[in-house]
Amino acid sequence: MSRLENVELTVLCLIYHNNHYLLQNRIKKDWHGYTLPGGHIEPGESIVEAVIREMKEETGLTIANPKLCGIKQFPIKNGRYLVFLFKTDSYEGELVSSSEGKMYWIHKDELDKVSLVEDFKELIKVMLDDSLNEFQYVIHNEKWDVILK
Amino acid sequence: MSRLENVELTVLCLIYHNNHYLLQNRIKKDWHGYTLPGGHIEPGESIVEAVIREMKEETGLTIANPKLCGIKQFPIKNGRYLVFLFKTDSYEGELVSSSEGKMYWIHKDELDKVSLVEDFKELIKVMLDDSLNEFQYVIHNEKWDVILK
Numbered sequence: 001m002s003r004l005e006n007v008e009l010t011v012l013c014l015i016y017h018n019n020h021y022l023l024q025n026r027i028k029k030d031w032h033g034y035t036l037p038g039g040h041i042e043p044g045e046s047i048v049e050a051v052i053r054e055m056k057e058e059t060g061l062t063i064a065n066p067k068l069c070g071i072k073q074f075p076i077k078n079g080r081y082l083v084f085l086f087k088t089d090s091y092e093g094e095l096v097s098s099s100e101g102k103m104y105w106i107h108k109d110e111l112d113k114v115s116l117v118e119d120f121k122e123l124i125k126v127m128l129d130d131s132l133n134e135f136q137y138v139i140h141n142e143k144w145d146v147i148l149k
Numbered sequence: 150m151s152r153l154e155n156v157e158l159t160v161l162c163l164i165y166h167n168n169h170y171l172l173q174n175r176i177k178k179d180w181h182g183y184t185l186p187g188g189h190i191e192p193g194e195s196i197v198e199a200v201i202r203e204m205k206e207e208t209g210l211t212i213a214n215p216k217l218c219g220i221k222q223f224p225i226k227n228g229r230y231l232v233f234l235f236k237t238d239s240y241e242g243e244l245v246s247s248s249e250g251k252m253y254w255i256h257k258d259e260l261d262k263v264s265l266v267e268d269f270k271e272l273i274k275v276m277l278d279d280s281l282n283e284f285q286y287v288i289h290n291e292k293w294d295v296i297l298k
Binding site: 066070138 | 156158196214229279283285296298
């Protein structure tokens with residue numbers, strides 16, 4: 001018995017250092033604000049390799065020891081959109097920005113001073129709290145609710 | 150741009166206590182041996198809820214605080230088979246077995262005394278080693294190779 005879903009597979013990574021988070025000011029029209037760098041996993045690609053590749057492309061940094069720290073998901077037609085969440089404080093290289101958006105080190109106590117994407121704080125909570133594994137959007141009464149588990 | 154894959158979504162969980170692992174002696178014809186209990190994630194289901202439900206169905210135990218500790222994947226047609234790996238030492242209830250196979254507590258130093266499924270030890274390694282996140286099968290020269298990352 002096979003049970004297939006249509007799934008879009010992506011990664012995000014929190015690169016952190018000295019109480020600062022490396023955030024991307026995304027400039028896409030449909031979805032903008034300060035958020036974590038990330039992108040799609042290619043067909044057949046290792047998930048760990050994907051996060052290393054995406055961080056290189058979007059930040060210029062070569063990360064090491066990315067740690068899987070949660071999953072984000074939301075429903076799409078006949079399936080779901082999955083985000084593998086990683087974090088690391090190990091990296092080398094020179095910070096650059098990409099066409100996806102400019103990169104900034106933001107102190108964790110100054111997050112309210114920038115325009116974060118809407119769900120940023122709950123996402124970070126799942127990634128930093130060892131008792132949480134999952135950020136799930138569910139559609140309830142035509143509204144999108146966030147459930148953390 | 151949407152990049153969809155055909156994905157089969159499943160969970161496995163290591164329930165452990167006092168150096169013992171709770172293993173299932175799977176009796177399916179196509180895949181048998183001692184392994185971890187697990188199963189499919191239902192459409193739209195939370196991944197954390199799926200592992201709690203599957204553990205209840207296959208072991209009779211109600212687990213708490215399952216911790217995501219890795220991903221297993223292997224290629225299928227136009228996509229991949231994904232296994233979310235969890236572990237926990239918190240559970241309550243009475244141990245029972247299901248039609249999937251009988252459950253046994255096996256001491257971690259006595260794993261060689263039972264007939265483990267082929268990739269069991271590498272799977273457990275990914276789940277217990279904090280520096281590893283992923284167990285990937287890749288097809289290389291018509292052979293299935295395991296890569297741990």
